[in-house]
Amino acid sequence: MRYSTMIETPLGPMRAEADETSVLALEFDRAEPVGESNKVLETLRRQLNEYFAGDRTSFNVSLAPEGTDFRKRVWAELQRIPHSETISYEELALRIGKPTATRAVAQANGANPICVLIPCHRVIGSDGTLVGYGGGLWRKKRLLELEGRSHNLPLFEQ
Numbered sequence: 001m002r003y004s005t006m007i008e009t010p011l012g013p014m015r016a017e018a019d020e021t022s023v024l025a026l027e028f029d030r031a032e033p034v035g036e037s038n039k040v041l042e043t044l045r046r047q048l049n050e051y052f053a054g055d056r057t058s059f060n061v062s063l064a065p066e067g068t069d070f071r072k073r074v075w076a077e078l079q080r081i082p083h084s085e086t087i088s089y090e091e092l093a094l095r096i097g098k099p100t101a102t103r104a105v106a107q108a109n110g111a112n113p114i115c116v117l118i119p120c121h122r123v124i125g126s127d128g129t130l131v132g133y134g135g136g137l138w139r140k141k142r143l144l145e146l147e148g149r150s151h152n153l154p155l156f157e158q
Contacts, residue, residue, distance in 0.1 A: 005037040007045050010052050011139050014115075016041050022064035025113045028135035048116070054146065057083040059117045067111065074108035081122045084148040088126040110134060116143065 002024065004017045017025040018040040026044070037045075043061050050056035065075055077095050081087055087095075093105040110132060112120040121143040125131045133140035 003036055003038040003041055004034045005041045005045070006034050007041075007048055009048060011135070011142055014048070016044055018044070019064070022062040023114055023117065024064055024066065026115055026117060027113065028115065028139060044117075051116070052146065057147075061117070063114055063117060065113045065118065067108075067113070070104065071108040071111055074105055075112055075114075075118045078109070078112070078118050078120055078122070081119055086122045086124045086144065086149060089123055090126050092123055106132060119143075122147075 002017055002019055004015065007014045007016050012028055014026055014028055015034065016023065018038060020038065021040065023040060023044055040061060044059075047056055047059050047061060051059070065072065067075070073096050074092065077092060080095075089102050089106045089109070090099075092109070093099055093102045096105070098105065109120045109123055112118050112134075115121070115135060121133060121135075121140045130137050130140050130144075
C-alpha cells in the first residue's frame with residue numbers, strides 16, 4: 001500500500017509518499033490529494049522538522065526511489081555528498097565512473113523523486129553558480145544556507 005501526506009516546512013509544503021517500510025517520494029509544491037499517513041511518514045516528518053530547525057544533518061529513514069539503474073546510481077552517489085558540501089555535475093559524473101555523461105547525470109539529478117534526503121541541491125554548476133533545481137533556485141539557495149554553505153554567486157536557470 002502507498003501512503004501520502006503533506007509536510008509543512010519553512011520552504012513550503014512538501015508531498016511525501018511511502019510504503020510500509022520506505023520513503024518513495026518527497027517533493028515541493030505537489031498539489032495533489034493526500035491519503036493517510038503511516039509510521040515511515042511520521043518519522044520523516046519528525047526528521048525534516050529537525051533538519052529545518054538545524055538539529056539534524058542526516059536522515060535514517062529507508063529510501064526506495066523508483067527509477068532506472070543509472071538514475072539509482074546517481075542518486076546513491078548524491079547521498080554520499082556530505083552535509084554542507086557541494087560538487088559540480090562534472091564531479092558527480094566522474095564519481096560514478098561516467099566522465100562524459102554530465103548531461104545524463106544532470107537529467108538524473110533533476111529526476112530525483114526524494115529531494116532533501118537525496119541531496120540533489122548539493123550539486124552546482126562547474127563555475128559555482130546555482131543551477132537547475134526543480135523546487136526553484138531560491139529553495140536550493142536556502143537549503144545550502146541552512147546547511148552552512150553560503151552561495152553569494154548569481155543564480156542561473158538551466
